[in-house]
Amino acid sequence: QSVLTQPPSVSGAPGQRVTISCTGTSSNIGAGYDVHWYQLLPGTAPRVLIFDNANRPSGVADRFSGSKSGASASLAITGLQTEDEADYYCQSYDNSLSAYVFGTGTKVTVL
Amino acid sequence: EVQLLESGGGLVQPGGSLTLSCTASGFIFSKYAMSWVRQAPEKGLEWVSIILNDDAGGRTYYADSVKGRFTISRDNSKNTLYLQMSSLRAEDTAIYYCAKEAGMGSHYKFYRHVWGKGTTVTVSS
Numbered sequence: 001q002s003v004l005t006q007p008p009s010v011s012g013a014p015g016q017r018v019t020i021s022c023t024g025t026s027s028n029i030g031a032g033y034d035v036h037w038y039q040l041l042p043g044t045a046p047r048v049l050i051f052d053n054a055n056r057p058s059g060v061a062d063r064f065s066g067s068k069s070g071a072s073a074s075l076a077i078t079g080l081q082t083e084d085e086a087d088y089y090c091q092s093y094d095n096s097l098s099a100y101v102f103g104t105g106t107k108v109t110v111l
Numbered sequence: 112e113v114q115l116l117e118s119g120g121g122l123v124q125p126g127g128s129l130t131l132s133c134t135a136s137g138f139i140f141s142k143y144a145m146s147w148v149r150q151a152p153e154k155g156l157e158w159v160s161i162i163l164n165d166d167a168g169g170r171t172y173y174a175d176s177v178k179g180r181f182t183i184s185r186d187n188s189k190n191t192l193y194l195q196m197s198s199l200r201a202e203d204t205a206i207y208y209c210a211k212e213a214g215m216g217s218h219y220k221f222y223r224h225v226w227g228k229g230t231t232v233t234v235s236s
Contacts, residue, residue, distance in 0.1 A: 033220075044228065045115075045208070047225075048223060048224055048225075051213070051224075052220075052222075057224070089156050091158075098172070099158060099174050100219075100221075101158070102155055102157065102158065104155055
């Protein structure tokens, strides 16, 4: 089961800002491990949006931003676009499981 | 352009075995750690296994859910990653993605940089 908790869904109108939270524990995010964010679109390969808490790979729009504080992290999408409708997952490392752990996933809907 | 192409998925009976392959191109395969991640139907992502590069001794790590049943390996001469799966269970039914790792330092800092489109494994009688 997932050890990082995300809201099941968030929604917003085109152009709005939405945020997705990712809550961990003292054995993963709270222990200082980095958080990464991935986007899953049906029928396509998943892609990394944010790595090491707040860094964007080349080719990722600057509308996507990440932050981390304590045992939690957040992904923000500003200027929401229809193509942003997708599932989003956070990921970190857990030292009690000795495993990479993903969040529960959040479906973003553009109204 | 980095490309990863998974193959080998299919229908297998409970208790059976299957080997997945991931053919890589567009980068020096031997220099990078590689991993497998899966997504069961209507479920979230689950990390399965990682294999480090030869400089790191090719060490392997597994999720508890597959430890002792799955084996990850690589053939650098063929730019191919493998996942041998045995004693398969219904709960192993999923799309299996291979991923090229990125990150500096210890493996716990790695993240899945580039992903393939996945191959589907169905375990059912």
